[in-house]
Amino acid sequence: MERKESIARVLEKAEEFLPGISVDCVIFGFHDHQLKVLLARFKNTELWALPGGYVRIEEDLEDAARRILKARTALRDIYLEQFYAFGQCGRVDSRVQREITAAVGVALSPDAWISRRFVSVGYYALVDFSEVTLAPGDSSDACDWYNLDTMPDLVFDHTFIVKKALETLRLRLDDILVSSNLLPEIFTMRELQSLHETVYGKKLLRANFQRKMLGMGILERMEKKFSGRAHKAPFLYRFGQALESDIFEE
């Protein structure tokens, strides 16, 4: 699995891959009030895309996503979550696909297995981009973080895939924060709000945000330690045992 693969090699080995299924990874990175997305450029082109690839015949879908991400960006040990399978007819533009292979000296035949229709399964993750190191893999010649509102046009339906991933990230942000270590163990309401504001790309109303967060029953307020200035310090919180646990009868 360590071996890098180029398009040319993949094209010759149809029997090693599942026909019709690909994987695309949407890696969101946040840091210092910024939210970015990780893009890779196809070799010898100006074509930017999500890091993606094909699934081996004896490889679980999830393992494929991890392998592909690592092969194209050097990211590893990232908690990837599946969010949607993109299955519209005509989602892959065959002219663009031919441009990608031509740039590495391969003439793509319409009969080639990768020229057939593909359903792509999207995986996403949220990481602190200041804590990861990127390196382009064998089929990328660059990979980098882009702001969502100034990123380049992407190939195929990848702009739509990013949009759908962002919707999912916003919907599921609280679960992701509870089960990840993106926030320190103990944090202030202001820190939590700042992360939400970064992901939503909007300022939030402090009182309403606090009411919503406390209403969800996922936060546990810590006792303030006694100190001369304690009454001025903000309350500290941590994530409680389980989402919604307090709404169920024992």
Added chain:
Amino acid sequence: MERKESIARVLEKAEEFLPGISVDCVIFGFHDHQLKVLLARFKNTELWALPGGYVRIEEDLEDAARRILKARTALRDIYLEQFYAFGQCGRVDSRVQREITAAVGVALSPDAWISRRFVSVGYYALVDFSEVTLAPGDSSDACDWYNLDTMPDLVFDHTFIVKKALETLRLRLDDILVSSNLLPEIFTMRELQSLHETVYGKKLLRANFQRKMLGMGILERMEKKFSGRAHKAPFLYRFGQALESDIFEE
């Protein structure tokens, strides 16, 4: 698309379908404090499964899900939502698959296109089961609603697919209620709680449930109309404009 299809006919027409992709539908039905799931029995067998099938070569994934559901259960005009792609190796037991085809007189070869590995994309829906009429399609000889805790063993990984769909339904219940007509336009907190209790299969604590619901900012409380008994009537609610709208600054 109206034409019914049997396994025998599907087997002969490999070139009409996408290789390696199937669809399974998890239709939850609620009514009168009960939550059920819709299962179909393969012809001449005692094998129960989710209504599922294959995707035509020029058919969007979503259209395939709707066609398959209608073909196997007669359900139509149901709002289906995709929730997960099941892509583990070995998720389909080839012995069970041979049993299904043998029951309709077809010997399934290991080289047949449906004997290869499939990734199945799951779609789910929530309906009021008292309002729909079922009828088995060409490859089912029965379909019916089953309670989740007393349903028969299902083929392949279908029990796991139901479990994952139920998790998603619980996570997304509020969105589903907001964008569907499963509740009347105006409802009481008790009615909303009852629907949550049915889907969660648990009693909820009234005060905490109310606090959580109001904290989400999705409910709009109606003015009470003046009447002699008005002070005794419960408050009435409806779903407000948009989820979370009140936490953003203008």
